[in-house]
Amino acid sequence: xxxxxxxxxxxVATGGFYALLALSLNLIWGGAGMVNLGLAGFxxxxxxxxxxxxxxxxxxxxxxxxxxxVVGAIGGYVVTMSTTRLRGDYLAIVTLGFAETIRLVxxxxxxxxxGSDGISGIPGPLKAELGGWFNAAYALGTLAIVAxxxxxxxxxxxxxxxxxxxxxxxxxxxxxxxxxxxxxxxxEAFAISAAIAALAGALYGHFNSYVAPDIFQPLxxxxxxxxxxxxxxGRVSGAVAGAYLVIFFLESTRxxxxxxxxxxxxxxxxxxxxxxxLALIVVLRWRPQGILPERIPPAPRPQSQEAT
Amino acid sequence: MKAISDTVPRPHVPQRSEPDALLAxxxxxxxxxxxxxxRGVDLDVRAGSITGLIGxxxxxxxxxxxxxxxxxxxxxxSIRFAGRELAGASPEAISNAGLVRTFQVARGFPRLSVFxxxxxxxxxxxxxxxxxALFGSAESRRREAELAERAWQIARLLNLERVIDHPAQAxxxxxxxxxxxxxxxxxEPQLVLLDEPTAGVNPTLKAEIxxxxxxxxxxxxTVLLIEHDMKxxxxxxxxxxxxxxxxxxxQGGFEAVRADxxxxxxxxxxxx
Numbered sequence: 001x002x003x004x005x006x007x008x009x010x011x012v013a014t015g016g017f018y019a020l021l022a023l024s025l026n027l028i029w030g031g032a033g034m035v036n037l038g039l040a041g042f043x044x045x046x047x048x049x050x051x052x053x054x055x056x057x058x059x060x061x062x063x064x065x066x067x068x069x070v071v072g073a074i075g076g077y078v079v080t081m082s083t084t085r086l087r088g089d090y091l092a093i094v095t096l097g098f099a100e101t102i103r104l105v106x107x108x109x110x111x112x113x114x115g116s117d118g119i120s121g122i123p124g125p126l127k128a129e130l131g132g133w134f135n136a137a138y139a140l141g142t143l144a145i146v147a148x149x150x151x152x153x154x155x156x157x158x159x160x161x162x163x164x165x166x167x168x169x170x171x172x173x174x175x176x177x178x179x180x181x182x183x184x185x186x187x188e189a190f191a192i193s194a195a196i197a198a199l200a201g202a203l204y205g206h207f208n209s210y211v212a213p214d215i216f217q218p219l220x221x222x223x224x225x226x227x228x229x230x231x232x233x234g235r236v237s238g239a240v241a242g243a244y245l246v247i248f249f250l251e252s253t254r255x256x257x258x259x260x261x262x263x264x265x266x267x268x269x270x271x272x273x274x275x276x277x278l279a280l281i282v283v284l285r286w287r288p289q290g291i292l293p294e295r296i297p298p299a300p301r302p303q304s305q306e307a308t
Numbered sequence: 309m310k311a312i313s314d315t316v317p318r319p320h321v322p323q324r325s326e327p328d329a330l331l332a333x334x335x336x337x338x339x340x341x342x343x344x345x346x347r348g349v350d351l352d353v354r355a356g357s358i359t360g361l362i363g364x365x366x367x368x369x370x371x372x373x374x375x376x377x378x379x380x381x382x383x384x385x386s387i388r389f390a391g392r393e394l395a396g397a398s399p400e401a402i403s404n405a406g407l408v409r410t411f412q413v414a415r416g417f418p419r420l421s422v423f424x425x426x427x428x429x430x431x432x433x434x435x436x437x438x439x440x441a442l443f444g445s446a447e448s449r450r451r452e453a454e455l456a457e458r459a460w461q462i463a464r465l466l467n468l469e470r471v472i473d474h475p476a477q478a479x480x481x482x483x484x485x486x487x488x489x490x491x492x493x494x495x496e497p498q499l500v501l502l503d504e505p506t507a508g509v510n511p512t513l514k515a516e517i518x519x520x521x522x523x524x525x526x527x528x529x530t531v532l533l534i535e536h537d538m539k540x541x542x543x544x545x546x547x548x549x550x551x552x553x554x555x556x557x558x559q560g561g562f563e564a565v566r567a568d569x570x571x572x573x574x575x576x577x578x579x580x
Contacts (some may be wrong), residue, residue, distance in 0.1 A: 155442055160427070160435035160452060163420075167428050170417035173379060176399035177409055178428050178491070180436075188438050234419075299423035299472050302460040 009135045013207055015247040016142035020200035021220070022227045022239035023149050028193035029225075030234035030294070031162065032186055033169030035092040038079065039197055039224055041099030044216035046072050046198025047205040048106060051119045054206075061125050065202045072198020076191040084183060087172075099218060106213040118212025122205045138207050145203065146240065149196060154236045158297065165189055166234075223250075230283045232290025241291050249279045329388075330355040330499055330530050331376070331407075336385030336395075338368075338375055345371045347554035349385070353499065358521060358531040360545030360562070362538075364575050367551040369534045370412060373501050377409040378402040390498060404431070406498035410491070412507065412534075414484035418477035422468050423459055425476060425487055429494040430455035455494075462490045466520065482513040489520055493529075500524070502533040506540055518544055538566070550575060 021039055028036050049071040050064035059067070075098075083094050106113045113119065125141075127134050156162045167175040168182050175182050205211045223246050231242020257263075257272040283291070329352035338346040346368045353359045361369050374380040376387055378399035387394040389407050397405075408429070416425055427433075433455065434440055435448030463469045466486045471479060476487065485505060492500040505521065506514045514537070521544060524531050535541050541548060542562045549559040552574040558565050565571055 152442060155444075156438075159441035160433045160448065161438060161441035163424055163428060164436050166420055166424075167417050170419060171415060173399070174411075174415050174417065175428075177377060177379075177403055179400050179403035179431065179495070180428075181400050192438075294419070296419075296421045296424070296473060296475060299421065299459070300456055302457050 006135060009139045011247060011251055013135065013139035013142050015244045016139065016146050017200045017204045017207075018224065018227060018243035018247055019146045019240045020149060020203070021197055021224045022231065022243040023146070023153055023236065024193045024196035024200070025224050025228050026231075026233070026236060026239035027153055027156075027196070028189055029228065030239075031157070031165045031169060032189040033087075034186065034190065035088060036095045036190070036193065037092045037218070037221055038095030038097075038099035038102075039221040040216045040218055041095075041102040042072050042075055042194045042197035043201040043204070043220060044099070044102050044106060044211075044213070045075050045194075046201030047211045047216070048113060048119070048201075049198065050202035051122045051205045051211050052112070054123055055119055055121060061123055061206060064206075065199065068198045068202035069195045072201075073191040073195040075198070076194025077187060079194070080187045080190040084186075096218065096221075099216070099221065103213050103216050106216070113213075116213060118210055118215075119205075120210045122209045122211065124206050124209060135207075142203055142207070145199070149199075150236055150240060157236050161185075226280050228290075230280055230287075230290055232287075232292040232294060234294030235290065235292045238290050238292035238294075245283070245291070246280075249276045253279070328355050329353060330390060331532065332386075332388045333372075333376070334386040334388075336372070336375060336387060337383045338371060338380060339383060345554055346375065346382070346385075349551070349554070349556055351549050351556050351559065353530060353532050354547075355498075355530050356525045357547070358525065358533070358545050360541040360548040361532060361534045361551065362536070362541060362548060362575065363551035363557070366553075368554040369551055370503055372551070373409055373503055373534065376402075377407065377501060403495070403497075406496075407501070408492050408495045408497040408499075409501035410488040410503055410505065412503040414481070414488050416476045416484070416487065416491070419475050421473050421475055422463060422479070422487055422490075423456075423472045426459035426462055426490055426494045427452075427455055429491040430458065431495060459494060462493050465493075466490050467516075482509045485509055485513075485517065486520075489517065493524075493527075497529060499530045499532065502531060504534055504536065506535065506537060514540060542566075 021043060025036060025039055028034050046068035050068040053059040053067045054061055054064040079095060079098055083091050086094060107116055124134055124138065130137050164180050165185050167178060167180060168185050172182050227242035227246040228239050230245055231240070232238025253272045253275040256275055257268045260271060263271065331353040333349055333351050336346055336349045337344070349368070349372055363369055371380065375382045378394070378397055378401070381396050385395060389405060392405065394402055394405065394407070433448070433451050434445060435452055440448045463472050466489065468483065468486055468490060471483060476484065479487065489505065506517050509517065518540060521531060533545070546561060547559055548562045548565045550557045550565055550571045557574055558568045558571050
């Protein structure tokens with residue numbers, strides 16, 4: 001494959017990881033109204049779980065990915081159970097702390113994670129068989145997984161379960177008065193959301209064959225919040241669209257900044273960050289509720305037209 | 309999470325409840341930061357009645373609603389509903405037992421539609437489980453269709469059909485009040501607690517709300533409502549319970565209560 005084709009494949013695959021993270025955030029933030037600033041932590045948890053299982057324990061890749069899903073879900077469960085009385089800013093602070101804790105553990109528990117050196121040699125599925133086509137095949141596989149997760153989350157979104165979840169998002173007390181067991185909804189939503197973020201991490205690790213603590217900086221979480229906000233909070237398709245929009249801005253500004261003559265490389269980097277911010281401001285000025293705003297599904301028309 | 313239980317001790321029972329009392333409250337107490345807001349409330353709500361709860365601001369009426377509906381646990385006392393002890397139970401357990409409330413300032417889910425609001429108050433929807441959401445279930449679809457039919461009927465009854473797909477935040481104040489009543493109807497409760505159902509609505513809509521409320525006992529729904537409009541109370545409620553300073557001051561028929569010197573002094577500012 002040519003350099004440009006490889007670059008495109010890289011963008012598609014990275015967009016897929018971002019899309020999974022955005023779907024994860026959209027479920028918990030757009031669906032249940034819980035602000036999770038610890039997304040990068042769950043991303044790291046999945047990446048390390050799968051890497052350790054496949055590299056250290058010699059488990060098959062599918063077992064590594066399954067392990068990442070389980071570890072992510074358990075992490076989500078633990079965070080929800082330890083923050084049952086927190087909402088809004090307070091929950092956000094605790095989840096941010098969780099992500100930093102995961103990163104610091106990965107950096108310092110060298111016996112397990114090899115510290116800042118990271119874990120290399122993470123196997124990729126059918127890598128030897130596919131040879132030069134591995135990246136393209138992996139990118140397509142990632143897209144298929146994004147589609148599968150999108151489909152499952154859309155089913156949840158349109159179901160009575162999704163409706164109850166939105167009620168929890170809007171007003172927990174009124175949802176309780178309506179008879180909803182809000183803790184159950186919050187735990188389940190957080191666990192699924194964390195498992196999806198962990199899945200993104202596992203897929204990332206098997207694609208790049210390397211994970212290290214520095215990859216999981218809080219900036220990733222910020223990018224994903226921007227993706228969901230630009231795509232449309234509360235809309236499953238919006239999360240995927242927003243993720244690819246952010247990837248487009250991240251990559252296109254790389255060339256736009258470099259095209260400005262007379263600047264040092266460090267200035268190019270700064271200009272690039274400014275252009276990304278500016279582009280997202282323009283998107284949100286143009287579409288304050290995102291490219292694909294949340295929709296209210298129309299009430300199904302009744303078969304009987306008789307009033308009580 | 310606490311479930312409704314018969315094991316909660318009843319520390320003090322000063323009087324016998326009426327034999328047909330759906331709700332029997334005995335010596336309910338609640339303090340906030342050392343301030344006694346409920347100082348031993350005793351009252352009964354007869355099944356099939358529309359009972360009015362009146363009293364000056366700060367009497368503890370809304371706090372009593374918060375305690376009965378489980379949003380605020382009582383410090384002491386007994387709340388028996390349909391023969392079961394509710395004191396300390398969770399709001400969702402109380403709601404699922406058939407006791408539903410509304411709020412003084414219409415509260416709900418601003419970005420959800422009128423239809424979604426009504427559907428959320430439908431009972432026994434197996435589709436609210438994760439497995440049913442992911443894999444679908446015939447039982448969930450059947451129940452959803454039943455509830456949708458009922459939601460449409462209630463929307464028609466309350467003249468909310470035209471705005472059924474509108475988000476609650478786009479409704480007028482009066483429509484929000486009607487939606488609160490609609491949600492209560494949708495839940496098919498045994499008892500509904502209405503906190504100022506006509507606050508801030510025009511006289512025409514007030515009459516319409518009174519009309520809807522009057523029809524509730526015939527549907528098997530008992531009503532306990534807080535209201536400040538004496539004309540509304542007089543036309544709708546029997547009996548009327550007066551609260552002042554965290555206790556029940558008087559109860560009985562509207563005229564008898566209105567003539568009570570203690571009520572006139574505490575609530576209407578008229579010295580005997």
